[in-house]
Amino acid sequence: MMLSESPPGKKVRVKAIHGGRGMLMRLSAMGIREGDVLLVVSRLPMGPVIVEHAVHGHRVIVGHGMASRIEVVPE
Amino acid sequence: MRIALVGQPNSGKSTIFNYIAGYRVRTANFPGVTVTYHESDVMYRGERITIVDLPGIYSLYTGDVAEEEARRYLLSGSVDVIINVVDASVLSRSLELTLELAELRIPMVVCLNMMDEARRKGLEIDVGTLEKILGVPVVPCIGNRGVGIQEMLNRVREARTPVCIRFDEDIERAIGYVAERLPEDIVMGTRRLTAILLLQGDRDALKAAGDEMRELVERAARALTEAHGRDIGYIISSQRHAIAMDLFERAVRVKRKPSVSVRERLDRYLLHPVYGYIILALTFMAMLWVAFFVGDLLSGLIIGPLEGAGEVYLQGDDPMYIVLRGVYEGFIGGVGIVIPYMIPLLAVLGFLEDVGYLSRAAYLLDRLFHRMGLHGKAAGPFLLGYGCTVPAIMATRILESPWDRLRAAILVPMVPCSARSVVILALIGGIFGPWVAMAFYAVNITAVYMVGALLHSFSKGPSLGLVMEMPDLKMPSALSVAKKTYYVVYEFLLFAWPIIIAGSVVLEAMAYAGLNDGINYVLSPLTVLVLGLPASLGITIVFGIFRKELALLMMAAALGISGDVASGVSGMMSPGQIFTFVTFITFYIPCFSTVVVLWKELGRRKTSLVVLINIGVAIALSLGVRLVFTAVGLF
Numbered sequence: 001m002m003l004s005e006s007p008p009g010k011k012v013r014v015k016a017i018h019g020g021r022g023m024l025m026r027l028s029a030m031g032i033r034e035g036d037v038l039l040v041v042s043r044l045p046m047g048p049v050i051v052e053h054a055v056h057g058h059r060v061i062v063g064h065g066m067a068s069r070i071e072v073v074p075e
Numbered sequence: 076m077r078i079a080l081v082g083q084p085n086s087g088k089s090t091i092f093n094y095i096a097g098y099r100v101r102t103a104n105f106p107g108v109t110v111t112y113h114e115s116d117v118m119y120r121g122e123r124i125t126i127v128d129l130p131g132i133y134s135l136y137t138g139d140v141a142e143e144e145a146r147r148y149l150l151s152g153s154v155d156v157i158i159n160v161v162d163a164s165v166l167s168r169s170l171e172l173t174l175e176l177a178e179l180r181i182p183m184v185v186c187l188n189m190m191d192e193a194r195r196k197g198l199e200i201d202v203g204t205l206e207k208i209l210g211v212p213v214v215p216c217i218g219n220r221g222v223g224i225q226e227m228l229n230r231v232r233e234a235r236t237p238v239c240i241r242f243d244e245d246i247e248r249a250i251g252y253v254a255e256r257l258p259e260d261i262v263m264g265t266r267r268l269t270a271i272l273l274l275q276g277d278r279d280a281l282k283a284a285g286d287e288m289r290e291l292v293e294r295a296a297r298a299l300t301e302a303h304g305r306d307i308g309y310i311i312s313s314q315r316h317a318i319a320m321d322l323f324e325r326a327v328r329v330k331r332k333p334s335v336s337v338r339e340r341l342d343r344y345l346l347h348p349v350y351g352y353i354i355l356a357l358t359f360m361a362m363l364w365v366a367f368f369v370g371d372l373l374s375g376l377i378i379g380p381l382e383g384a385g386e387v388y389l390q391g392d393d394p395m396y397i398v399l400r401g402v403y404e405g406f407i408g409g410v411g412i413v414i415p416y417m418i419p420l421l422a423v424l425g426f427l428e429d430v431g432y433l434s435r436a437a438y439l440l441d442r443l444f445h446r447m448g449l450h451g452k453a454a455g456p457f458l459l460g461y462g463c464t465v466p467a468i469m470a471t472r473i474l475e476s477p478w479d480r481l482r483a484a485i486l487v488p489m490v491p492c493s494a495r496s497v498v499i500l501a502l503i504g505g506i507f508g509p510w511v512a513m514a515f516y517a518v519n520i521t522a523v524y525m526v527g528a529l530l531h532s533f534s535k536g537p538s539l540g541l542v543m544e545m546p547d548l549k550m551p552s553a554l555s556v557a558k559k560t561y562y563v564v565y566e567f568l569l570f571a572w573p574i575i576i577a578g579s580v581v582l583e584a585m586a587y588a589g590l591n592d593g594i595n596y597v598l599s600p601l602t603v604l605v606l607g608l609p610a611s612l613g614i615t616i617v618f619g620i621f622r623k624e625l626a627l628l629m630m631a632a633a634l635g636i637s638g639d640v641a642s643g644v645s646g647m648m649s650p651g652q653i654f655t656f657v658t659f660i661t662f663y664i665p666c667f668s669t670v671v672v673l674w675k676e677l678g679r680r681k682t683s684l685v686v687l688i689n690i691g692v693a694i695a696l697s698l699g700v701r702l703v704f705t706a707v708g709l710f
Contacts, residue, residue: 031165064445
């Protein structure tokens with residue numbers, strides 16, 4: 001399942017980030033890495049996703065394009 | 076002594092800078108790029124200190140322009156002490172930057188900002204443990220209330236070079252191997268730091284290194300990448316992350332999970348797929364209200380009397396009077412933008428930003444902007460554009476990619492600012508009624524959207540897309556909003572005012588020399604042939620460049636209308652002509668102040684491009700309007 005399809009209110013674990021170095025580093029700078037647990041806070045259809053980091057507690061808006069390249073599994 | 080404030084975006088760094096800084100703030104550009112930073116000199120205990128507010132960065136290494144520039148600045152050797160501003164409520168994530176900064180080997184103080192937020196989240200931070208592990212002073216602060224800032228400044232003299240972390244053994248070996256073989260002249264900061272930068276594939280470092288060195292580094296990086304099964308840059312940052320987490324666990328106790336707060340409940344409405352948009356629309360309307368009514372009120376109170384005084388005291392045909400009148404008109408032109416439009420709008424936008432609403436608007440509008448090849452962060456500049464184009468252009472600074480920024484700079488001037496709305500409301504609204512005026516706005520939005528989509532189809536690949544932090548909602552400090560507004564206005568006046576005054580002198584001289592008929596003649600191919608308008612409107616278009624709201628007055632003068640402009644115009648021009656004229660006025664060259672700001676922000680070439688595209692779009696659209704009205708027999 002991709003982050004862009006994850007239902008709001010559910011916790012997911014980042015399984016893999018399918019992207020180049022730029023995307024990997026940008027997400028990791030925002031505190032999102034493979035293996036991290038995220039709470040899907042809110043989502044717009046075909047739009048961005050808001051996630052809350054389970055450990056750091058900060059929230060990040062991830063655009064649809066990037067969210068559809070982040071593979072997650074339900075936690 | 077030079078102190079640099081370094082921290083992640085939303086760490087409250089600027090709030091702290093605003094608290095310390097005096098009123099004389101310099102805004103500086105890094106050479107060749109649009110990233111700016113602020114500087115201010117302050118006296119502290121008889122010593123002159125320069126405080127530098129570097130742009131907010133998440134890391135030193137991800138290749139973002141702001142990050143590269145900040146790092147270059149820190150490595151330039153001019154910084155004596157780093158104050159690392161950290162949002163204590165997201166300490167685990169923020170510590171990674173602290174560990175990166177440690178590698179610069181510059182004496183440091185850590186400012187644990189937003190301690191109240193951290194406490195609210197149930198984080199109990201053991202400051203003593205943090206100090207011991209990092210080896211630098213750590214000072215708890217609450218920046219927006221000024222708590223702890225004095226103490227932080229007191230402890231600057233105790234600043235120490237922080238303890239450096241160690242990576243896995245094989246990575247350390249590679250770092251040591253590269254560091255030993257570095258030629259002296261390419262060392263940036265320290266040998267160790269340069270080696271890390273090279274292994275991470277940093278552009279600056281690789282450019283400085285010679286071919287031989289590059290090959291050596293690439294071999295080492297490839298071996299590490301193979302051993303770890305992942306890009307070595309990512310591995311290094313992951314290990315730093317793990318060390319930061321470990322540090323966090325040793326120094327912090329998480330007491331309780333916070334209950335659902337009022338703010339989170341508020342967020343459910345703000346981000347709701349239906350209510351969210353309703354609230355956004357209301358916020359937008361409130362902004363327009365500020366632009367129209369407060370702006371109009373202030374304009375009437377201040378600009379009206381100033382103009383009146385000019386008319387009384389500066390009449391005369393003597394060349395001296397021409398110059399004086401030009402200078403005075405330009406002076407009023409500057410005041411007339413700054414006081415009624417820039418200050419109220421920038422204050423509202425600064426407030427929305429500090430509250431945290433802008434990032435929520437970005438979330439809601441991301442999809443819409445995507446079709447124009449932009450993303451949600453462009454929401455701020457476009458919203459501002461309805462008030463005044465000048466601050467809107469300045470606000471495009473938040474877009475990271477230069478290409479995104481150029482596209483926004485092309486589209487933002489097509490959004491009718493309040494001065495152009497005066498023309499739209501007076502002519503379309505006044506003659507055809509408010510609903511038709513509303514429809515005109517709808518058509519304008521569609522047109523901007525279509526031009527955006529068209530520009531997007533020329534673009535080179537998709538931008539990376541939106542990733543931004545969404546800060547918690549909070550009550551902003553009035554001081555911070557006021558100072559933020561002040562800096563932008565100050566910067567604008569310093570740069571643009573002299574140019575507006577000079578332009579206005581030229582305009583007066585042209586009228587004096589009797590060039591108006593000539594201008595009408597030169598412009599007649601456009602006004603008469605293409606647009607089908609009276610030739611006498613040519614001069615209004617030229618004056619409209621200077622100040623768009625003048626176009627209305629000039630139009631009345633040019634057509635010889637006295638009294639109510641709307642009824643006068645409807646007697647002299649057909650509905651088709653009126654719509655054609657208003658469409659052209661709305662879209663053509665951004666006003667003079669906008670051009671000046673574009674020039675400053677984007678340079679000459681891009682400014683010419685923006686102006687040309689705007690004129691092209693204006694001609695195409697107004698010609699389209701003319702043809703539509705001709706087809707239905709109303710021209």
